[in-house]
Amino acid sequence: MAEELKLFRTWSSPFALRVIHALKIKGLEYETIFEDLSSKSASLLQYNPVNKKVPVLVHNEKPVCESLVILEYIDETWKQCPLLPRDPYEKAEARFWAKFGDEKLLSSIWNVLITQGKQLEEATAEAVQNLKLIEEQLKEKKFFGGETIGYLDIAFGWTVNLISILEEIIDQKLVDEEKLPLLSAWMQNFSDDPVIKDCWPPRDKMIAKYQAMREPYLKKVVSQ
Structure with missing residues (x-):
């Protein structure tokens, strides 16, 4: 079949x-x-x-x-090109950080998009702190999965696309090469991978979409 x-x-x-x-x-x-x-x-x-x-x-x-x-x-x-580690502890760690990405990191990045002024400063500080926690998982590794892209790299893959779009929209850097060198290098390595680089959605359409999503929140703040 x-x-x-x-x-x-x-x-x-x-x-x-x-x-x-x-x-x-x-x-x-x-x-x-x-x-x-x-x-x-x-x-x-x-x-x-x-x-x-x-x-x-x-x-x-x-x-x-x-x-x-x-x-x-x-x-x-499909067993070819395994994504999750075989070691039970490493597998549990990968699942933990993937959950952290969806429940903590994503919401903090979203708050950066929809705030301004003092609230934006606070949201940015929280997002950067979460990004630092992510970076600590990259010590002595090219990818979260080691030398090849794995489960956790894919789970965090959205950051490579959305953070750069967010930085352009708010004209502010979240992932600084000097402050977050390992994460910055990982983003470049992930984005440049031949399998990954052809999958990104059109950047201009993404910027327009997230700008449109941001505007109602900023208008609400101004009207308060």
Whole structure:
């Protein structure tokens, strides 16, 4: 039986991008189905009736939801180019930091985007502190997974794209080469990888999208 893989995504979702990176690293063929989240398809609602969001990977008509769960499913199903460490402790550490990225780092980066003035200073300080914690995991390593891209690199991959876009929008540096040299080098190495570099969404469209997302929050602050 031939493998059938379908990926439900949007053009800009950083979480769907994780799945794309994993599939490409594994050398897997898949069909992309783009969703408009303002008018969700019947198929998306059928495959993800609980959260009703992307990404959803459908493998031989069996749906797998939530990007980090999908990464583990891909890694366990296709053994080539392993993503997660084999050592149980290292595997647990990778899962911990991936969870930290989604629950702590992402929200702190988002707060930088939607604030200004003193609140922006406070949000930036928190985001940089979280980035420093991430950098500490890179000591003596090219990637979080060692010499090759692994699970945690893919989990943090959104930072490479979104932080540079955010820096351009707010005209402020978050990842400084002098202050965060290891993280800065990792971002360059990750972005330059042949499998990764062709996957990024159009930068001009991303900047326009996040500028539009930012404006209502800034207007709300001004009107208060």
